[in-house]
Amino acid sequence: MNRHRQRAREQFPSVLLGVLGIIQALALELLWDRAVAGIGRWRAIDAELSGWLQVSSVFLGIVVVWVMYVILVLRYEWVPRFFDLSFPFVLGLLEFLLVEVCAPERIAVYFVLLAGIFVVSAGNTFWIYRAMFAAGDAARVPLGRQLAGYVPAALATGALLVCGGLAAETGPASVVTRLCLLAANAGLLLQLYTFRHFWQADLAR
Numbered sequence: 027m028n029r030h031r032q033r034a035r036e037q038f039p040s041v042l043l044g045v046l047g048i049i050q051a052l053a054l055e056l057l058w059d060r061a062v063a064g065i066g067r068w069r070a071i072d073a074e075l076s077g078w079l080q081v082s083s084v085f086l087g088i089v090v091v092w093v094m095y096v097i098l099v100l101r102y103e104w105v106p107r108f109f110d111l112s113f114p115f116v117l118g119l120l121e122f123l124l125v126e127v128c129a130p131e132r133i134a135v136y137f138v139l140l141a142g143i144f145v146v147s148a149g150n151t152f153w154i155y156r157a158m159f160a161a162g163d164a165a166r167v168p169l170g171r172q173l174a175g176y177v178p179a180a181l182a183t184g185a186l187l188v189c190g191g192l193a194a195e196t197g198p199a200s201v202v203t204r205l206c207l208l209a210a211n212a213g214l215l216l217q218l219y220t221f222r223h224f225w226q227a228d229l230a231r
Contacts, residue, residue, distance in 0.1 A: 031105050038106040039099035042114065049118035050092050053125065057084055061128035071130055073199040079207035080128055080136065086214035087140060088121060091147060093221050104154055113150055120146060130198035137190030140210065141183045148179040182213050 061081045068077025120143050127136045189206035196202040 035103050035105050038110070039103070042099055042106075042110070043096065046092065046095055046114045046117070049114050049121070050088055053088050053118065053121040054085070056122060056125045057081065057088070057128075060125050064129060067129055068198075071199045073130065073204070076198065076204045076207055077128075077130075079204065079211060080133075083140070083207060083210040083214060084124055084128060086211060086218070087124070087143060090214055090217050090221075091117065091121070091143070093218060094147065094151070097221055097225055098151065098154065102154075107153070109150075110154070117143070117146065133198045133203060134190045134194035137186050137193060137206070137210070141186035141190070144179050144183045144186070148183075182217070185213065186210065 061084060065074060065077045065081070068074050068080075120139065124136065124139045124143065127139060189209065193200075193203040193206055
């Protein structure tokens with residue numbers, strides 16, 4: 027392998043996690059400054075619980091993204107594309123926008139953006155797997171596991187879009203919206219559990 031390709035392959039994981047870690051930290055700071063401080067807007071419509079559920083789902087979303095990429099770079103190696111260098115900033119922009127729409131009047135947009143993060147992250151991991159295949163690492167990524175890994179993201183994306191429609195129809199203070207936010211939290215926790223399961227299975231080999 028070309029020595030520059032080899033060096034990029036070896037050094038990129040630490041670069042990716044370093045940049046992504048900084049962006050995730052900024053997203054958490056923004057979440058605290060904007061969303062947590064804005065709970066009063068939910069309290070004003072007598073839906074404070076929904077506000078906290080929204081904050082917790084954003085927090086869990088940030089954690090899910092971080093864990094997903096940590097597991098990815100620790101389990102696999104690939105020659106990074108130029109897009110891989112800029113992707114953390116794309117993801118960070120989506121997370122910052124998600125925090126900015128944490129308000130009762132933007133609840134439908136919030137669900138759509140959360141779904142968008144799932145789509146963008148899943149799409150990027152797909153192209154990363156393709157890069158690994160191109161580098162001759164297909165044997166390290168079982169096809170069945172690769173395809174199965176996209177099922178939760180696809181289901182979550184569809185469910186979040188449905189939740190966005192229901193929230194727009196019933197309003198931010200409705201019980202339906204509260205249940206949708208609760209479901210979003212449950213789905214993110216389930217995703218973390220899935221990551222934990224695969225991680226422990228790999229370590230047990």
